[in-house]
Amino acid sequence: MGSIDCAALSVRQINESIRHLIDAGERKIALRNPGARHNLAVAILTDVAITIDGPVGYYAGGMSDGIRLTIHGSAGWGVAECLLSGTVVVDGNAGNGAAASIRGGTVVVRGDVAARAGVAMKGGLLVIGGSCGYMTGFMMQRGRIIVCGDAGDALADSMYEGVVYVGGDIAALGSDAVISEASASELAEVRATLAHHGVKGPTAFRKVVSGRKLWNYDKKDMETWKAAF
């Protein structure tokens, strides 16, 4: 296993060291003393297991394709942002915009996430072991979000497609987000997904999808638009 002590290195040096190890054929890399710094293990385009032993700052694992990243600590804003494929697991809590704009892959946050998790998701899976904050799933376009705890205000506001499962209370649904009936097989799949990632969740979930009212222009809104422009 390759190991990198981040303490004495700049962020650029840390990311270069990861690439050097990958180029040398290493497929298991451990980062020690990350010190909550930003942009660690970003844009990794290889199937490689990276473990970060401590908290990270913004955008950890972002823009990666194939990474298997485990963060033994909390994560700041935009963890796994724009992930294409692979898995990013955060043991602690995550800040705003977790898994923002991901196109594929799986992001698991075992603790709570703050505002705008899964914003503009275009695919993939976001699993939240705890609760999620304001505007989770805002404008999501595809993919799944599973929230084991409570959801904050404006859940799934203006979502196009995709689905959000919530185990706890929903403070308020966002614009054009509606509760839909989840089939038994769907719920079984949610439970299996949680079990696969070792996340303890409730047995019952509510399903939130797009009401599709915002999909099309409504003539009734004409006057509003005229006033706006």
Next chain:
Amino acid sequence: MCGIAGFFDKSAASGAGTGATLLRMLTALGCRGPDSAGIALWGQGDDGLIVRVKLGDGGDREARWREVIRRARRVARVRASKVQGSLLRLVVAKTEPADLAAAIERVAPDVEVVSMGQRLEIVKQVGAPAGLDAAFAVSQWTGTHGLGHTRLSTESRVDLSHSQPFWAHGTPDLAVVHNGHICNYHRLRRIYEQEGVRFYTENDSEIIGLYLARQLAAGRTLGEALRTSVNELDGSFSYLAATADAFGFAKDRFSLKPLIVAESEGCVAIANEEVALQAALGGRYQAREAAAGATGLWELPGRASARRARRGPRAA
């Protein structure tokens, strides 16, 4: 951007090395705000008032500080005085704060009382956090709690007066650090000015302390003032505020600025990047991004020991 940091020792042990802790936090946040740095610290205290005065750039400095002391003596007994960096520190016997500030600021237009209180002291200047230690030895300061700020100016000028923390001019012991923009600043400023409030800068952050001061003067607690501010201040903000016996934060309803809170049995550390929490607490804490519209308040023992934090009003 701007870096903000706060540290609160729940045990109320005023001997704690709060200055060194805040300096480490600020150094970690240095890249968020490279133009100015400042620290507010609530120390051992005095039964009179501790005053920090900006001497300004004009005129003969020595003549200036002698004149400041002479004017202060007309209002109160001056127990101690010392020039440090670009600030004069005075300890005066109990007196009417407004009279004292007015007497001092009459020396020259660019002479400003930067902080006043029984426990509060603010030092700030243009430059990196390291400069604060060189000029004011803040790493040696002790106190129960403190605030720190590194500034990246976006709209108003870069000088000592425009840097943070901001003392809420006129209200002893109340100070604020802010990251973000207050968009209804000009509207509120016009209202406040019509009511006789003086503004010392063109920095929108200055209005937060003045807003809180007005709420406190109307009989509200700091906790209540933080909660109402979430709706009455418009814009993007994460800010920290403290008085001699309470310490808290508020975050805007859209969570546009980061604010990470870490609480342990003995202390609370808050900053807008976790690098600062690492600097303050090492590895022994759980970090949590504050929710949209959230406020939090901690009070020193003797007032109320339990944490009082709650979510702000619903934003949807």
